[in-house]
Amino acid sequence: MRRKNKRGSPGAGPPPLEGVRVLDFGQAAVGPFCTQLLAWMGAEVVLIETRGRLLSRETPPFAYGRRTANTSGFFNLLGNNKVGVTLNLATSSGLKLAREIVKVSDVVVENFTTGTMERLGLGYQELRRLRPDLIMLSVGGFGRTGSMARYAALHSGVTVASGIAMITGYPGGRPRIIGGILPDTLGGLCGCLAVLEAVWDRQSTGRGHYIDFSMSEVLTHMMPEAIFDYAVNGREPQYLGNRDRLHAPQGVYRCQGWDAWVGISVTSDAEWRALCDAIGQREMTDEPHFATEEARQIHHDELDALITKWTRGRSQEEAVRLLQQSGVPAGPSFNAKDLLNDPHLKARGFVHAVVHPEAGRRRMLGLPWHISGTPPLRLRRAPLLGEHTQEVIESLLGLSRRRVRELKHEGALS
Structure with a gap:
């Protein structure tokens, strides 16, 4: 199966990543956001999930207040334009299926705790034997090497370790964690950039690549003035709230109105x-x-x-x-309601309407850039849990329906 991630438009060429298959083991937000960007650029993204660990699907808010595997707004916002497969990676047959899909994939993306993929037998050294030109993006909160490599990481810990919390507090106060999940979205964007670089290099050299990626190091790049000032002058940054060290006011x-x-x-x-x-x-x-x-x-x-x-x-x-x-x-200063109803963003095609069988009609965000000569993005809803398992196993691996039924009986398809 080479599912074309359609972004059809008369007169436009194919999406930039058409023909590239990405195997997505992403958890929470950083991995899923990276692979969603790749999907939006035309890659075929196969999302691998296991029913024993549905972190993204179990994250609120939930549509209509119904907590199900398919109603998480968090998952539905980060799962667009992907196909969903459920495998039981706790079984040998489930792991074997994952490895077989790797053989016919170009890129693997994962952001488990350091060492998890290796314990599963899905580390880069194992996978490159199956596909020598494989590209693997491995995202850690603090990278995959060094003394903090095995630390568990959420956006709070990553934010403060990056140093950026030291420039966002108020005078006389304490470091402040940035609202939202900036380490994940910014990390996902930069992870996507790293994958694009590796894909570009492979086109000319035929080589695969392992990408050791640190979320905290990405965030540290957001404070170049503070880093440079200390490196040159030995001066630590001060808490300034909304003010700037160099410019004023x-x-x-x-303004007039409620919270304006x-x-x-x-x-x-x-x-x-x-x-x-x-x-x-x-x-x-x-x-x-x-x-x-x-x-x-x-x-x-x-x-x-x-x-x-x-x-x-x-x-x-x-x-x-x-x-x-x-x-x-x-x-x-916009809130979520302002953003989803903003005429400027609508005119730019940034806000899309998506209809989901369980979550209903919802507005979603799209690509923040437009490349001339390529088709506009057509957002496709996130997959239901296990929605494409049989289709992918049959068409991608060439297995018969009888064999798929046997795998279900064996517990390989969670």
Whole structure:
């Protein structure tokens, strides 16, 4: 089976990764997000699940409040455009099936705790004997080597170990864990990039690759100023809240309405003058205690009060529009409802509607980029648990229906 991950559009070429098969052992979010990106780019992604461990499917929220294997919003958001297979990896026949699928796959992605794949007999050294040109992405919270390689990892531990929590706290406070699952989504994106590099290299060299990937190291790259400042000057970063060490004013300011905010960053004297014009305070450009960025840093509290007085008198939309028209970098603070209903995101094709037999009609997010000459993304719902097991086993491995029934009886197909 080479299932084409259709993104059909008249006159457009095939998706970039059409013809590439990815075997997805991903858990939680980082692995599944990586493979979903690959699927969106046209790869055929075969999701391997086992009923004894359905971490992503057991994660809330659940559609209609019904907790089933197919109603997790978490799984349905990260499982689009994949085919689903359930194998019992605790059985020898289930493991044998997994290895047989590896033989006809191009890429394997996994993010188990370090050593798990090896204990299953599915480590890279074993799998490359089955497929010498195999590409394997192995994602660990702290990588697969070093003293922390075997540490269990969730986004909280990865965030603080990366160092980024040391620049997100408030003055006088403590390190703050970033909301959401940024280590997973950013790690998934960079993991996808690593797979693309390996696929590109294999096209010219024929070589397979093992990719040892660290989520925490990806996050550390998000704080280059702090790393450079310490490396050069020996200076540790300070908690600044929403403010910036170099530029002022910067912050998130309340607008009219319930929980409405606007983010503003002024990074030059020209933008400072533009801000003064926008809020009707042109005379502030002549005041000595606002004349330089250093001075504005010292008097940041006073500036925040003046800006808040102006933003509170305007709606979020009006405040952003007036600031942008004046040349001030500003943006609205959106919540989930705002994002899914935003006309700008809809116009860009970022928000898609997907109909699921158990979760109903739901809005999902798509690719944040568009490549000319390739077809637009057509989102396909996440698979039901075990939905494609028989189809994949029969067509991919050439097994008869009788043999598939025998495997079910043996417990190989969970």
